[in-house]
Amino acid sequence: MLNRFMQMRLRDLVILAVILFALPLFLNNPFHYDLATQMAIIAATVVGLNLLVGFAGQISLGHAGFFGLGAYFTGIMTSNYGWSSVPALVVGAILVGIVAWIVGRPILRLKGHYLSMATLAVGFIIAIILNNERALTGGPDGMPVPAFTVFGWELSPFGSYNLLGMELNGSEAWYLFAAVVLLVAVWLAQNLIDSPIGRALRSVHGSEVAARVVGVDTARYKSLVFVVSAIYASAMGSLYAHFQGFITPAVAGFDFSILFITMVVLGGMGSTMGVILGAVVLKLLPQVLADFQELETVMFGAILMLTMIFMPKGLLPTIQTAVGKRMKKKAGGQA
Amino acid sequence: MLKTILRRTGKFAAIAAAGLVMSAQAAEPIKIGSFLSVTGPASFLGDPELKTLEMYVEKINEEGGVLGRQLELIHYDDVGNASNARNFASRLIRSDRVDIIVGGSTTGATMAAVPLVEQAKIPFISLAGAVVITTPVKEWVFKTPQSDRMAAERILADMKDRGITKIGLISGTGGFGSSGRTQTLEVAEKMGIEVLADETYSGSDTDMTAQLTNIRNTDGVEAVLNFGFGQGPAIVTRNYDQLGIELPFYQSHGVASDSFLELAGDAAEGLRLPASPLLVPDSLPEDDPQKDVVQSYKAEYEARWDSKVSTFGAYAYDGLMLAVQAIEAAGSTDKEAVREALENIQGYVGVTGVYNMSPEDHNGLEADSFRMLEVQNGDWKLVN
Numbered sequence: 001m002l003n004r005f006m007q008m009r010l011r012d013l014v015i016l017a018v019i020l021f022a023l024p025l026f027l028n029n030p031f032h033y034d035l036a037t038q039m040a041i042i043a044a045t046v047v048g049l050n051l052l053v054g055f056a057g058q059i060s061l062g063h064a065g066f067f068g069l070g071a072y073f074t075g076i077m078t079s080n081y082g083w084s085s086v087p088a089l090v091v092g093a094i095l096v097g098i099v100a101w102i103v104g105r106p107i108l109r110l111k112g113h114y115l116s117m118a119t120l121a122v123g124f125i126i127a128i129i130l131n132n133e134r135a136l137t138g139g140p141d142g143m144p145v146p147a148f149t150v151f152g153w154e155l156s157p158f159g160s161y162n163l164l165g166m167e168l169n170g171s172e173a174w175y176l177f178a179a180v181v182l183l184v185a186v187w188l189a190q191n192l193i194d195s196p197i198g199r200a201l202r203s204v205h206g207s208e209v210a211a212r213v214v215g216v217d218t219a220r221y222k223s224l225v226f227v228v229s230a231i232y233a234s235a236m237g238s239l240y241a242h243f244q245g246f247i248t249p250a251v252a253g254f255d256f257s258i259l260f261i262t263m264v265v266l267g268g269m270g271s272t273m274g275v276i277l278g279a280v281v282l283k284l285l286p287q288v289l290a291d292f293q294e295l296e297t298v299m300f301g302a303i304l305m306l307t308m309i310f311m312p313k314g315l316l317p318t319i320q321t322a323v324g325k326r327m328k329k330k331a332g333g334q335a
Numbered sequence: 336m337l338k339t340i341l342r343r344t345g346k347f348a349a350i351a352a353a354g355l356v357m358s359a360q361a362a363e364p365i366k367i368g369s370f371l372s373v374t375g376p377a378s379f380l381g382d383p384e385l386k387t388l389e390m391y392v393e394k395i396n397e398e399g400g401v402l403g404r405q406l407e408l409i410h411y412d413d414v415g416n417a418s419n420a421r422n423f424a425s426r427l428i429r430s431d432r433v434d435i436i437v438g439g440s441t442t443g444a445t446m447a448a449v450p451l452v453e454q455a456k457i458p459f460i461s462l463a464g465a466v467v468i469t470t471p472v473k474e475w476v477f478k479t480p481q482s483d484r485m486a487a488e489r490i491l492a493d494m495k496d497r498g499i500t501k502i503g504l505i506s507g508t509g510g511f512g513s514s515g516r517t518q519t520l521e522v523a524e525k526m527g528i529e530v531l532a533d534e535t536y537s538g539s540d541t542d543m544t545a546q547l548t549n550i551r552n553t554d555g556v557e558a559v560l561n562f563g564f565g566q567g568p569a570i571v572t573r574n575y576d577q578l579g580i581e582l583p584f585y586q587s588h589g590v591a592s593d594s595f596l597e598l599a600g601d602a603a604e605g606l607r608l609p610a611s612p613l614l615v616p617d618s619l620p621e622d623d624p625q626k627d628v629v630q631s632y633k634a635e636y637e638a639r640w641d642s643k644v645s646t647f648g649a650y651a652y653d654g655l656m657l658a659v660q661a662i663e664a665a666g667s668t669d670k671e672a673v674r675e676a677l678e679n680i681q682g683y684v685g686v687t688g689v690y691n692m693s694p695e696d697h698n699g700l701e702a703d704s705f706r707m708l709e710v711q712n713g714d715w716k717l718v719n
Contacts, residue, residue: 034422035422131508134513134517139513140509140510141465142447157454244418246450248447286422287422290411
């Protein structure tokens, strides 16, 4: 029974769901919910990025650009033009997808890491535009974003709601919403990975030449997954903007792009659960280290370095291998 | 080895326990929360602000605290990032449960925290400049620095006094410069001053000769104003001198510091800017109500930290003192009472200016709290 469960295709998804819905038992004030909500949104973004990094072996150094573009598109459309949140999110994601396709398509025909450079440039350009188009974006001082609305129903971190007889405050409601979004994001990503596209991508990651020889249109698959990951980023950017209620061009900044990539590498490239763990750890660190103000950056760097040196595969895969070995040993001992 | 560690832990636990007992005996401290950009690109704001808060919280506690209770400062470093600022504001309000917040070094950081503060109904005194923070008035949000709009008003009024009605404007594209540019254009229109040339430069530019040449070649320009921050204005000043432009030259309060004089050197000679009286503590007239406060703040800060006092630290000084005064007036830390007391503070003499708060004005300063300074012989000279 346990063995069957462990081999289930959606095993990870079930585990994640259990963790997400059990977590409120350990959260005891709105600040914790606040953080958990942000983690879920960022984690969903990173799950999308992981498709590109972990499965297609390409690195995007401008993912915050897409994230910021989604955030600002939502912000501008909902506050200046009276759009509802869902159409703004969808149209924003489509536009970002198109931008990513235009950037990625020609470059991904080439071999090697040209995409990193192109995305680096795109990220910078987006950040510069957001900084300078003061009339639209409010410039470096940022802009406010209204609450998330669907058909006139509003999800605000400050509201209070009633779900199946349970009284929820705004932070708890947002957390549940973000948890569901993360589950959907993971489910979509898992399906993509287990589809022919996913297999094609892994073959590209393994050996691009071999993939081509067996007839995989590598450029097409690589640009496809790049577009998908950009859409993930844009959609999550939109939600993030609604949740935060205020955005500045820093959401599209280079630092944020690097943070995304770090989450993927730290958590474990190619492991969906791993990158979620990476997102949680990196989002939690600044809060945990806040008491060591002067040493914060040093400790942050040290933790990253140690992980890279001793767990080059990332946190979760290393732990999994270790646990797996142990279990085998035990099983061997019994037999 | 292990033994030493154990022993140390034991000692530490004992000290901690003693501390707990002691604090239980005294009255609950008043918690003052703060998030500042102590490191990162805006550290020149956050660093003196934090030093000022730490030093005066200590001083107030030595003198017996407020309402017989000690002050406790809880502060976080937002690294100049607005989302961090929002998270730390959330932590201060919901986890640390502070009584009042004095912080927010940049406009972005402040504005990111505003929705939370408004919802949680906690008095918040911001240390950032832009007009948007208190216009329109937000019930729980106050601020201590003058706005860039006041700086624009002060500069343009000084120009008018000198009979100047047509100016050229050059501004940085950063947050400070572009907000200043917008305000200057609006105020100029109101005051009947024509902005004939409107040039910009980005923070990383190293030569502004082209923009200045454009301004020089515009017919009718009678004076030039540069709204910017950081090293940009120093370069503009040098280029201005190199091009030999003879028109009166104005800078904004963004560069009102001694380090600007060092950067710009002789080229700064004769330029004017609006600034805090903190730059000219000794040449303030004897009857200036701020003279004592300004001089003692400067002396105390420099004695304690062995570094030059800065205008930004003064914002924190005024923020803390306003908070203390409001809590004393309210007689408790009841949030609504403190907010009302803050709103009704009249005639508080601070380092930055004399504050007269009202329900319609949560800043409480007038444009003439800026002093007009001119650079003469490599030093600031009070002209107005």
